[in-house]
Amino acid sequence: MKMGPRWKGKIAELKDLADPVSNIVSQLQCSLIKADACGLLSGSSVLLAVQKEQTDLFNRSCFGRPILTAEKDKQWFQLGLEEAFYLCYSLKCLKIVGGDNCPKTYQDLWEYMKSIKPTFPYFYKAYSHLRNKNWVVRTGSQYGVDFVADRHHPALIHSEYAVLVFSEEVNSMYGRLKVWSDYYCTILLCGSVAKTLLVLNINTNDDGTFYPSCFEAYSVEERTITRWSPEQCHDDQTVTANGTKSEILLELVDEPKREFEVEMNLKN
Numbered sequence: 001m002k003m004g005p006r007w008k009g010k011i012a013e014l015k016d017l018a019d020p021v022s023n024i025v026s027q028l029q030c031s032l033i034k035a036d037a038c039g040l041l042s043g044s045s046v047l048l049a050v051q052k053e054q055t056d057l058f059n060r061s062c063f064g065r066p067i068l069t070a071e072k073d074k075q076w077f078q079l080g081l082e083e084a085f086y087l088c089y090s091l092k093c094l095k096i097v098g099g100d101n102c103p104k105t106y107q108d109l110w111e112y113m114k115s116i117k118p119t120f121p122y123f124y125k126a127y128s129h130l131r132n133k134n135w136v137v138r139t140g141s142q143y144g145v146d147f148v149a150d151r152h153h154p155a156l157i158h159s160e161y162a163v164l165v166f167s168e169e170v171n172s173m174y175g176r177l178k179v180w181s182d183y184y185c186t187i188l189l190c191g192s193v194a195k196t197l198l199v200l201n202i203n204t205n206d207d208g209t210f211y212p213s214c215f216e217a218y219s220v221e222e223r224t225i226t227r228w229s230p231e232q233c234h235d236d237q238t239v240t241a242n243g244t245k246s247e248i249l250l251e252l253v254d255e256p257k258r259e260f261e262v263e264m265n266l267k268n
Contacts, residue, residue, distance in 0.1 A: 006194065035051070038097055040096075041112065046083075048064070052075070063083050065078055081116065082127040085109060126146070126202060135151065136153065145163055146165045164186075167202040170202075
């Protein structure tokens with residue numbers, strides 16, 4: 001059964017209308033460009049020191065996570081590989097340097113991030129695909145998935161989608177959802193936390209170059225997968241008998257009875 005947005009209070013949806021995610025990300029982009037922001041490549045993350053204004057924008061747009069330090073005039077953020085590359089490559093508002101303090105080119109970053117995480121091209125494509133649709137994308141490790149997608153800040157709304165990234169290479173490495181029992185367990189887990197399972201299948205379209213520019217050739221197929229429910233095979237019809245209204249459930253005999261229902265296309 002599909003789940004609608006679950007706002008945390010009546011005022012939360014009004015805040016979304018007044019201050020949409022797209023505006024917050026745009027403000028962050030302008031602020032980082034103006035500050036000539038520069039992050040430090042460190043292992044499987046990028047460290048970035050920001051000022052008070054940018055701290056607020058990072059928190060509201062859900063990029064990275066704050067790190068506690070003794071510095072009072074600066075706030076440090078730790079960005080994941082996908083987050084850092086999105087700010088650097090897609091939004092072009094962040095420079096990244098290595099341990100030698102020399103700026104890294106897109107190609108340098110691409111090769112480095114692939115060496116740290118072989119599936120990075122597919123995960124980045126999935127991440128940027130959702131971010132470009134103005135979804136807030138956060139890690140989904142606590143739910144056993146790759147990402148969770150929110151319509152806005154998690155303080156205002158519960159996560160709507162639990163996201164798994166698929167591709168031939170990812171599947172061969174992780175062996176995920178190969179049998180129906182895998183689907184069943186994953187969907188039950190998502191249902192227990194009121195999330196819909198969203199599978200993003202990344203197709204490289206036989207482009208084996210794996211450079212940043214190759215993203216133009218990549219395509220993303222979206223599938224939401226939900227548990228089949230008998231209630232979805234009935235129509236609610238209201239009839240009048242002796243002036244009294246009652247509801248009658250009519251079974252749709254042409255509805256295929258399968259255990260899972262697959263729905264196409266993630267709605268904005």
